[in-house]
Amino acid sequence: MFTKILIANRGEIACRVIKTARKMGILTVAVYSDADADSLHVNMADEAIYLGPSPSRESYLLSEKVIEAAKRTGAQAIHPGYGFLSENADFCRRCSDENIVFIGPPVAAIEAMGSKSAAKNIMEKANVPLVPGYHGDDQSMAIIKKAADDMGYPVLLKATAGGGGKGMRQVWSEAEFSEGFAAAKREAMSSFGDDRMLVEKYLTQPRHVEIQVFCDNHQHAVYLFERDCSVQRRHQKVIEEAPAFKMSEKLRKAMGESAIKSAQAIGYQGAGTVEFLLDVDGSFYFMEMNTRLQVEHPVTEMISGQDLVEWQLRVAAGEVLPKTQAQLVINGHSFEARIYAEDPNNDFLPATGTLDFLQPPAESAHVRVDTGVRQGDEVSVFYDPMIAKLIVWDENREKALQRLTKALSEYRIKGVTTNIDFLYNLATSKPFINEEIDTSFIEKYDSEIFHDNKQALADELPMAALYLVLALAEQAKQKAATTTDPFSPWNNTSAWRSNEAHNHQVVLAHNDIEYPITVEQKRQGNRSYYLISVAGRTVDCQGRIAGDTLHVSIDGYRSQATIAHNIASSGDQISLYRQNGVFNFIHIKPDCGDNNADDNHGGLLAPMNGTMVSVLVKAGDSVTKNQPLMIMEAMKMEHTIRAPEDGTIDTLFYAEGDMVDGGSELLAFTPQES
Known part of the structure; x- marks a missing residue:
């Protein structure tokens, strides 16, 4: 077995590998870029080597630097994780040339x-069922479009070197083909340096089911059952589960054996994932094989009781597979939800920012959190916006789903927009509970998933107001302790007024609605309490702050909330995390005349931090509503900026290749007069 390995990846991927290596007594070497100099994976590793600037093409994708780091530190093997260089044949070859185990x-x-x-041609010869399509060498748009026309729409354009949903576009009609083809090729070139495409018939109600396979160097091969990964957005998985629902033993065996046949057809070794489309009639078709461990491998680990990274290390060291097929059994059910910094209500645009407050649910035998970030870390524009993977397990699907929804309700993040509310809505929707799932699930059940959780605020408004008053009192107490006269009336926060009630006046905003609140401090005997009046209702409140938890009694009903408090120019931002969701408030402070409203004078603003990929217009151009104007890229995703209405481009402020801050004015635009 190896004594030291280098991990050619970052974030939660590297942290995941380090945990298993540490358990096995193997030393680890991390690599890092400028953006990751103080990251969790660097701090967890035994050693770390700097690679270069933040963009991955200038650091993590430089295979020669990674290999040099392994040689410098004496690492006997390189674990590529599941991204970056993990499926790079040239990198694998270079490792071999340097006597480093890949x-x-x-x-x-x-x-x-x-x-x-090429994969589909190999699978065709191995009698593995394939989706109808064109995967030829002639890459002219005319030839590929003709294949699409002949198959009939909808079709799916895919980068031949692709993965992770990059370089992939659904095309629903002939009129959409040209734009979809250009966008897919551009994204493929950006992500993989290869813009070759294939086209397949797009099945309208398939499920995405993948089989985890493992092969050693001694002619042994097994499949560790299946995962259902049908719930996707932008062709990227959102929630995965294992085993797949409504899966008969006969179908599981057929798909598993077909996956092993796929692996054996290419002389496979190590961990691999064979992805299939499963149609409503039970027929299944080979899509692709990922020659690496998958992001969603934890659900397989939870139901099989196996550590797949340990399997990888043992196979790479020449050992026999730890288990035979007969020894592998399914135990219970597992879900994985991907926690992303993104805005589901704005086409899942990636978000950047600082994780001002980060509190995951408590880990246990039922709950696991794989992450590569800590509170205070930055979600940058340079890498994938995943914050963590939340994995749960229980003895059946219903109980595991209850674990998932509870854990999501306890996941608390402030500082960046996340998809947690979206995941909660999805996991609690009736179609998901009832297993009415295929790859168009999110689009099909849009109205049931994209809804605001109804928040009556009956208790939450008084709780937020009480927190403010208690926090103010604690701040004054600490300040008074450092003054020469701690008993000065100027240190008093009782809202004392001569001949008047001791009232605090507070204004809290929630979802752009402002709520004036009166907090009156009262004392009756030894009892100190507050009467809080808001929206025509007055409640009797008592409370205390312990760390980041507010303990409160409202009219005799005791409860608690986790508090995240962030001071911003627009006002104190206060988030209350409760079992029924997160409640976000802004403490509106008195306007002293220095708040000036922004006016972009008809300009279009950048929806995110990113890079300008393409500028499709020039100053003076007349444009029509929805016409593409610019294309931005951030965190491996493209976003097209379109004209909001008919009009004229006055000035362009960015060129191709420029870095753009979210909220920056991209161009000056004059709407056409009616």
């Missing part, structure tokens, strides 16, 4: 599956 499949297997077109 913890993954051999070069030939990576090359065979590296092209989706």
